[in-house]
Amino acid sequence: MSAAVGATAQVTRLMTLVPLLERSDGLTLRQASDLLGVSVDRVLADLRVLWMCGLPGGMVDDLIAVNIEALATDEGFGSAIPDAVIHIDNAGPLTSPARLSPTEATALLAALGSMRLDATGPAVDVLDTVIGKIRAASAVAGGDDRPGLVEPGAGRRNTAEVAGAAAVESAIAGGVAVEFDYYVPSRDEKRQRTVDPWHLVDREGLLYLVGHCHAAGDRRTFRVDRMSDARSTERPATHPEQPSSAAEDFFDDATLPVATLRLGPGAHWVAEYYPTEAMRRVAPDVIEVDLRIGDERWLAALMRRLGTTAELLGPEVLVQSSQAAAAKALALYR
Amino acid sequence: MAEAKSERLINLLLMLLSARTPVTRNRIRQVRYPDLGEAAFDKAFERDKEELRALGVPVEVAPIDAYFDDEVGYRVRPERLAIDPVTFTPAEATVVGLAARLWGEATMSGAATAGSLKLRSAGVVHEQEGAGLEGLGDPLVAGAGRIGASEAAFGTLLPAVLERQAVTFEYRKSPAVDARRRQVQPWALSRYAGRWYLLAFDTEVEERRLFRLSRIVGQVRTRGRTGAYVIPDDLEVSGVKVRPDATPEPTVASVLLREGAAPGLRAMATAVESGVPGPDGDPWDRVHLAADLYWLADTVLRLGDRAVAESPRELRDDVIRRLQSAARA
Numbered sequence A: 001m002s003a004a005v006g007a008t009a010q011v012t013r014l015m016t017l018v019p020l021l022e023r024s025d026g027l028t029l030r031q032a033s034d035l036l037g038v039s040v041d042r043v044l045a046d047l048r049v050l051w052m053c054g055l056p057g058g059m060v061d062d063l064i065a066v067n068i069e070a071l072a073t074d075e076g077f078g079s080a081i082p083d084a085v086i087h088i089d090n091a092g093p094l095t096s097p098a099r100l101s102p103t104e105a106t107a108l109l110a111a112l113g114s115m116r117l118d119a120t121g122p123a124v125d126v127l128d129t130v131i132g133k134i135r136a137a138s139a140v141a142g143g144d145d146r147p148g149l150v151e152p153g154a155g156r157r158n159t160a161e162v163a164g165a166a167a168v169e170s171a172i173a174g175g176v177a178v179e180f181d182y183y184v185p186s187r188d189e190k191r192q193r194t195v196d197p198w199h200l201v202d203r204e205g206l207l208y209l210v211g212h213c214h215a216a217g218d219r220r221t222f223r224v225d226r227m228s229d230a231r232s233t234e235r236p237a238t239h240p241e242q243p244s245s246a247a248e249d250f251f252d253d254a255t256l257p258v259a260t261l262r263l264g265p266g267a268h269w270v271a272e273y274y275p276t277e278a279m280r281r282v283a284p285d286v287i288e289v290d291l292r293i294g295d296e297r298w299l300a301a302l303m304r305r306l307g308t309t310a311e312l313l314g315p316e317v318l319v320q321s322s323q324a325a326a327a328k329a330l331a332l333y334r
Numbered sequence B: 001m002a003e004a005k006s007e008r009l010i011n012l013l014l015m016l017l018s019a020r021t022p023v024t025r026n027r028i029r030q031v032r033y034p035d036l037g038e039a040a041f042d043k044a045f046e047r048d049k050e051e052l053r054a055l056g057v058p059v060e061v062a063p064i065d066a067y068f069d070d071e072v073g074y075r076v077r078p079e080r081l082a083i084d085p086v087t088f089t090p091a092e093a094t095v096v097g098l099a100a101r102l103w104g105e106a107t108m109s110g111a112a113t114a115g116s117l118k119l120r121s122a123g124v125v126h127e128q129e130g131a132g133l134e135g136l137g138d139p140l141v142a143g144a145g146r147i148g149a150s151e152a153a154f155g156t157l158l159p160a161v162l163e164r165q166a167v168t169f170e171y172r173k174s175p176a177v178d179a180r181r182r183q184v185q186p187w188a189l190s191r192y193a194g195r196w197y198l199l200a201f202d203t204e205v206e207e208r209r210l211f212r213l214s215r216i217v218g219q220v221r222t223r224g225r226t227g228a229y230v231i232p233d234d235l236e237v238s239g240v241k242v243r244p245d246a247t248p249e250p251t252v253a254s255v256l257l258r259e260g261a262a263p264g265l266r267a268m269a270t271a272v273e274s275g276v277p278g279p280d281g282d283p284w285d286r287v288h289l290a291a292d293l294y295w296l297a298d299t300v301l302r303l304g305d306r307a308v309a310e311s312p313r314e315l316r317d318d319v320i321r322r323l324q325s326a327a328r329a
Helices: A007-024 A029-036 A040-050 A102-118 A122-138 A159-174 A269-273 A296-309 A316-333 B002-018 B025-032 B038-054 B090-100 B106-121 B154-163 B263-268 B293-306 B313-327
Strands: A065-068 A085-089 A176-184 A189-203 A206-213 A218-223 A227-236 A258-263 A276-283 A286-292 A310-314 B060-063 B072-075 B166-171 B180-192 B195-202 B207-212 B216-223 B251-258 B271-277 B283-291 B307-311
Touching: A007 A029, A007 A040, A007 A085, A007 B002, A007 B038, A007 B106, A029 A040, A029 B106, A040 A065, A040 B002, A102 A122, A102 B090, A102 B106, A102 B154, A122 B090, A122 B106, A159 A176, A159 A189, A159 A206, A159 A227, A189 A218, A189 A227, A258 A269, A258 A296, A269 A286, A296 A310, A296 A316, A296 B293, A296 B313, A310 A316, A316 B293, A316 B313, B002 B025, B002 B038, B002 B072, B025 B038, B025 B072, B090 B106, B106 B154, B154 B166, B154 B180, B154 B216, B180 B207, B251 B263, B251 B293, B263 B283, B283 B293, B293 B307, B293 B313, B307 B313
Parallel strands: none
Antiparallel strands: A065 A085, A176 A189, A176 A227, A189 A206, A206 A218, A258 A286, A258 A310, A276 A286, B060 B072, B166 B180, B166 B216, B180 B195, B195 B207, B251 B283, B251 B307, B271 B283
16 A cells, blocks of 8 residues: 555645645645645545544534535535635634644654754754744643654765766656766776666665666666766657666676675675675684675775785686786785 | 545544543444444554554543543543644745655655645745755755665664654674574664664663664564653763764875876875876876875775875885785785
8 A cells, every 4th residue: 555545644634634725715626736745636535535524413514514616516526627626614623733743743853953964054043943943833742752863864965976966866857868977986987878867766875876878778777976077968868767677686687706705804894785695604703705796896896905804715717806906906016 | 445544533533622521432432433343443443543643643541520530531632733833934944845855765754744734734834935945055955865764674663763662673783693683672763874773772681772774684573562661861872872973083195096097086185296107117196185094095905006005104004915915915
């Protein structure tokens, strides 16, 4: 069941919509749908619920009267006409706007707290005022609604990521390809890419673009903070979204070779940081992991960084290339 | 299905809201659940009442008779349900709208949107497009969907924190040890560098502990009633910082780079000398910068034969030692 369809979400929408209707002296179905962020049909379904609600007398006078211009018939409502105006009557105690639930207050206050960590100048004062007002307005006397139990921390401040995300979002919205220079650290190489963008994904705090890469002719994932000079183009995006083979892992590719690494205590982070195929404990403080390797240069760079804390066990071809790369770099220090 | 339940919840709410004195269970059953037997009614009413509470409706339990408390009834006082009057300037209203879009996690995103709508329905937000945005500077401060929570455990731990309900889960402290069952009272959720952490009281060892959500294995299960414990005022963990320090002290260093290599390091440079004689006789560039030495060593090692650490000594030694190990030299 989707979030919009559940009873809890529906009751929340109705508790919001009724005071709005009461105050605004009628809204169109389209206005209500924009405000609530659900379809016109969903608004109609919501209103149909109200039709059956009322004070506990059970008499006609006790029921909430919902009137949608020229639509209400004896059978209920007809099909949705977005410009039809909704009026409401006899909604009694439901017309007072409700207090925020603990989850609602927490979600808003946590988001505002995160914005505050990044904000500068006059925005800090505006945020403080808003936080204070929402806290005061949502607090229940004697209630146990402590602030600060959910803290998302600061956001991104990397300017490359800011610019890249803005360009990608505008390209997605416009249905056009996005162009950017992309830096690949394991190759220390920057190349221009053109991508039909599908979506931005937030994974452990890093933002990724998933889309069709024109150069590769296939689905690719790009880290947004490694883009520079990103801009949306005039070229319409023509490659529709390809479903990911595994929703969880967009780096997954079963055709790639598997390397086995032995990790000492200082290198255990590798097992958590990268998706592993398998993990074995071989001694109290030593584990072995199998990693799929897309690029032997990436593996060689990882082994150089791990230094004395890890050992590459195989396959032999990757051991050779990795050691050769380290020897080449080491030669520069003689 | 959802419609029938929504209707039941709203009708129950209307009944409790309009009652001047607490309503008995019998009366509630007669009027709102006429088709249900005793046991089925108890179950349905308990659930509906809790759902209303989760929506922020203060359902009160009070004695029917002022002098005898052997029979209780239920009511919702309109003045406790209604939001206290509050007004927002256009700039403040814009900030609320931005905050509502910030969550990328579904539960929190829905809750933030519902909360901002309630504020709007209170008739107190004077909306004006774009106002107040200037001071926010960086547009991604307020980037839609910016606060994610990909860890599966978040969805269960969040309500547990808010409702003070104990949980159990399997936790793998490090990749080198087996997962072990933990029984905790969740206190707070905190995100650092994109990862969520849970601060909780471990009821078996009777100590506060910090857990990383991505190390929780499998399902989080709630245990016992809500409101089961009180969260203390100070949320520090002894010996563990809930929010680790982000940036170590930077050190002045110099690195040789091949022509065109490492645009990222060049962008951080305080000075660049171009065309200096390199270790292999070719012209290289000398880059001066201030950075955390451990990070810088990692970066130089990543660059392989396209970068050479020059100074300070400890940076150079660290790089050489790790290269020797990787080359099996």
